[in-house]
Amino acid sequence: MTVQNRLTIAVAILSVLALTVVGLVLYTVEANNVEGRNSASMTQEIAEMRSFAQNGVDPETGERFTSVDQILTQFLAQNRPDEDETLFAFLTDGRVLYQGDPNSAVNRSQEFEEAVAGVSADGGEIKLTIDGDEYEGYVLPITSGPGGNAPAGNASAGDSAGGTNSGTANGPGSFVVVHNVTASHTDLTHVMQIYIIVALAAALLISGISLVLARKLLAPVTELRQTAQSISGGDLSSRITTRGHDDIAELGRTFNDMLDRLEASFETQRRFLDDVGHELRTPLTILSGHLETMDSSDVDDVDETRTMLLDETDRMARLVEELLILARSRRPDFVRPEQVDVPSLLNESLAKAKGLGQRDWRIETPPAIVLTGDRQRLTQALLQLASNAVEHTEEDQSITFGARVVDDNVHIWVRDEGSGVPDEIAAGVFERFSRGSTEGHGFGLGLSIIRAIAEAHGGTVVLDHVSRGAQFRMILPKGPQ
Structure with missing residues (x-):
């Protein structure tokens, strides 16, 4: 029934x-x-x-x-x-x-x-x-x-x-x-007999109309049940077609939003497992090989193997930490919004970035810009951009922090005078494990983390074409003031 x-x-x-x-x-x-x-x-x-x-x-x-x-x-x-x-x-x-x-x-x-x-x-x-x-x-x-x-x-x-x-x-x-x-x-009896016939016909007509209306009104519920059954079978791509602005349509939209979050969560989990399996396989193979070939009676060989294994475990720990950041970026609590004074943010980030290397550190920002965002996550993104800039610049070359307001968005950038990003890899530079060069000790996840932080704020990050070096710019909504 x-x-x-x-x-x-x-x-x-x-x-x-x-x-x-x-x-x-x-x-x-x-x-x-x-x-x-x-x-x-x-x-x-x-x-x-x-x-x-x-x-x-x-x-x-x-x-x-x-x-x-x-x-x-x-x-x-x-x-x-x-x-x-x-x-x-x-x-x-x-x-x-x-x-x-x-x-x-x-x-x-x-x-x-x-x-x-x-x-x-x-x-x-x-x-x-x-x-x-x-x-x-x-x-x-x-x-x-x-x-x-x-x-x-x-x-x-x-x-x-x-x-x-x-x-x-x-x-x-x-x-x-x-x-x-x-x-x-x-x-009167004849009239009532006619009334009974008309009333029965009316009741049948009302029942038929109510059946059609119930089927039409409850069609989203039926589709919701079928979609839920398909999800139980492992298909997260199904969505409910919503029309109108009534409670049933709102239920369908809410259910679709839930499916979007579920699908994103499963996709994040799948990518995390793929990334971990892909990146940890080589370090684990190295660890296993050296442990198998190590001469336990040779003190020097043991010390050398120990030093190499500790370095690899540190490297794996950093990789797991970065992958966890990417995995958490889809969670609602990844960012904790608050009112952020952008000039103060840039000054603090610049002060911390100076410890990364001897560069000509500069700052360009208007005196007063405020946006709604997570101060710690934004600082993390700026320091990651600064670290990349240090890696691709020489001493005394300039690295500039800057910001400006364009319409309802705040643009925050880090620009350097280094070697820049080659055109052949510029399109995929924000993808995971994409590296601008074979030099350095990173895993190619830094720009992916920066993009995740920008998207968690409702914005994005772009690579600007400049005459010299590279400029990475986050475009973030100002949010409620």
Whole structure:
């Protein structure tokens, strides 16, 4: 069960629940409206019947009614019931007249007649079920009494009604209003059936759309999982394609940054192991060969071998130290930024560099330059450049430290008047184990270390073409001031 499937199922369930609640609310409201209309219609019919009987005069002839049957018959003849409504007149001689659509189920129902007879004395509501249909109605008794005035009774169909005197009527009768509740709810039932079909279609449509959206939105997560699986197989070159600026895209970019760091770390480790294996193999072979051929009984041979072995171990220690610096240069804590006063940095570095040899040491720098960087690492780079310059210059030749600001960068250089860098090796002079000449005791890692320090500061180092000697220049961002 993937996240995509769980989201789709959750959206589908929520959609069905929401549509169900809406349907129930709509059905309840409309059912109450139907019941209200039915009740209002019955109330109106009963009120009209009361008024008609109390008046006691035939509106067509202007003569007073002479019997209950005449009142009931004349009222039915002059009224048309609403839809799903039937008006009944129970005459004094036992006959039953009706007005409205024929409904044989009610007209011939003994249960209906018994219900009417049960409340005909005082009047009241009736409810019954015939052939599966529900009915509700109201019975208004019409009775004769002494005198010429008919008592009015109550005006509400929901209340019991007193008898109505027709003056000269000769027996009791009843006026009945009946509503077919099931039929009056038929339209509502049809509407709800249509609503259910539309709601199910809407739920399916919403589920389909949510599935597509979930697949689209979670595609970076799927790609993230696949990329992580490929990393487990040893492939660190895979990257996630990121689009947009939402949380998922930001996650993808963060993951890509992590892969960049991982790949750089593995590459650094691989190069470190390759370099160590490449550079230490020869010294170890030399050590092993001399130990095997050394004559332990010859004191002079032992002393000579000892001196040579100590020199080689010192050399290997320096090599390992330089390789470790290169390996650490990719770590976030390789540099510790602080505000560095560049003129002060150059003056201190120049003072330390003077111990490297008798040269014409000079300095060129504006009075005030500040950059954000690691003072110790920058000093290390300057001293390495100074050491290289001393190695390729003669006594009294000049070595110049300098700096200037160009836009948002600080340029720091060391320039000498020595032999310079041959054109054939200038392009690869910053590569590891690249040496400008066979002279000297270095390993060809000095300029690589300087480049690593510059890149750790977000800058770079370049070899400038000058008319005499060589000039190495670090280009470093000023950083936040």
